[in-house]
Amino acid sequence: MQTSIPKTGIRPNPAGDWPKIDPTAFVDSSAQIMGNVIIGRNVYVGPMSVFRADEIGPDGKVHPVIIEDSTCVQDGVIIHGRSGTVVQIGKDANISHGVVIHGPTTIKNDCFLAIRAVVYDSVLEESVWVGVAANIMRTTIPANTWVPAGAIIRSEQDTLSFRLTNLKEQQYKKDVFDASATLRESYLKLYGG
């Protein structure tokens, strides 16, 4: 057992890949960003989150965890991929407190994942809304779908009765997005980023 790992959250994986984090992003000092993780412009990463790309695939490489521009990731979010799989989160997405995302997974632009949602081996098309504590497994969710809180989604069958997001939800999403952008700016200023 080791006890001497340097106490920084941004660190390489066993294949030697270091995270690539855009200078305009803000990553809280308590977050753990490990290995082949690519974080784009204007991303916010909250306290205690873990992004971990570290399982070496059959091709000898670790596939990436990618967070695209202006996406907000709140506290205690866990993102990990199995060996040989990619996690890609598009632009302008909101990943709330305590979400778990497991690869292979693609979350396209402008999605909103509420508190404690779980997404595993799935695709969320653009502007999907995932309610509090909803669980999505091995399913592609069509664009603009509203997944209710606590839903257990195992296949596309389970999503057929779901409505689309309404104007109120779209406004709420925009408000959260704007607040997160302000937060990122203010933390960059606080810490001289």
Added chain:
Amino acid sequence: MQTSIPKTGIRPNPAGDWPKIDPTAFVDSSAQIMGNVIIGRNVYVGPMSVFRADEIGPDGKVHPVIIEDSTCVQDGVIIHGRSGTVVQIGKDANISHGVVIHGPTTIKNDCFLAIRAVVYDSVLEESVWVGVAANIMRTTIPANTWVPAGAIIRSEQDTLSFRLTNLKEQQYKKDVFDASATLRESYLKLYGG
């Protein structure tokens, strides 16, 4: 991006507010307590919890997260409020492992939130019991209500069939409360608090 934030969990928010923590409280060294957070007498805060009051409201201020006297907050709990909102947790409450509480929310005295409960934009009157992995959104829960494990509460309609807590649950709550008080005392002694 910054990498030089001081590695302490108790720190200011971008508005310059520092947490105010009573000397009789115990906060684990791995917890992140950020910004306008007010922690009362004899509170216990477990490892890896995040209390974060950092979004500046329309009035230019960050509204507080308040934890009143003798409340126990276990490991991995996340408490956060949107800009302009308050989170207030009353006295003698028990907030179990992995709970998420999001403002605006008021949790009155003597409530018990079991493992992985989520409370969002809600009011819990006194002595409410929230079961394991129950999710409460935009609802006021009457005093002494017993919310079953896994419940998804979106409105007062969803709570009409719930019974009140029974003597067994009240005793259990008291046992947990006493154990937490002992734990807080023993950690203060261990670390010379």
Added chain:
Amino acid sequence: MQTSIPKTGIRPNPAGDWPKIDPTAFVDSSAQIMGNVIIGRNVYVGPMSVFRADEIGPDGKVHPVIIEDSTCVQDGVIIHGRSGTVVQIGKDANISHGVVIHGPTTIKNDCFLAIRAVVYDSVLEESVWVGVAANIMRTTIPANTWVPAGAIIRSEQDTLSFRLTNLKEQQYKKDVFDASATLRESYLKLYGG
């Protein structure tokens, strides 16, 4: 309140018990391992996990949290026991991201707990599969049972209709297990363990 606790995750409890961690195990530097915790050979413990054995029982002792050989514990897992209770996790188990296990609980060899499962005051016999976000309370689960995602289990009655794990799930479990063993080896090598 204290602010001077040493910033290491492996530390004693108030009774003075230190974790006992086998030299062949790997514990991530951000995990918090506190008190009477016994970690066996070839165990992997991921980032941000908390194993905490710290409540002193009526006999003046803190009962242990035991993780047996070759078990894999992923990110953000919380394991805790009430005073006077034991948590024992057998060999070759997989405890996924964000699981909470609360004592008294016994999880026997070769169990698979998927993302965000909660096990409280229960016994899982050998090779049980617990689905994503399933919650098990005060119940003994027979060997080889497949507990579906999101299930709320309060008694053995709730498990009577469950099938056994199938060959596909057993293969998946083996794949995850092998990947975790590789991960442990590669991190031990990275950090010179």
